[in-house]
Amino acid sequence: MSVKLPGPQTIIFHEEMVEQYGRVRRFLPHLLNTVKFSSAPAGVTTLNACDYLSREFSSRRQFLTTHQRKLSVGHGNGW
Numbered sequence: 295m296s297v298k299l300p301g302p303q304t305i306i307f308h309e310e311m312v313e314q315y316g317r318v319r320r321f322l323p324h325l326l327n328t329v330k331f332s333s334a335p336a337g338v339t340t341l342n343a344c345d346y347l348s349r350e351f352s353s354r355r356q357f358l359t360t361h362q363r364k365l366s367v368g369h370g371n372g373w
Contacts, residue, residue, distance in 0.1 A: 323351035 326348035333341050 322347070326351065 326344055331341055331344055
């Protein structure tokens, strides 16, 4: 069994996600709490992530503090 470690593409993806968050952070909570999303069976993981974010955004300050810290730690560990 071989395990592929995160490489430079993963780091670029992470940086892009952090940059894009700054653009969507104002409207994402409202979007996730207003629009009811559905998907095919293959999209259940994405729906679960949207549901999670919708719940977490209800306490925005706590969400940002906790998750920005996790992103920084994850990035330093080779994300």
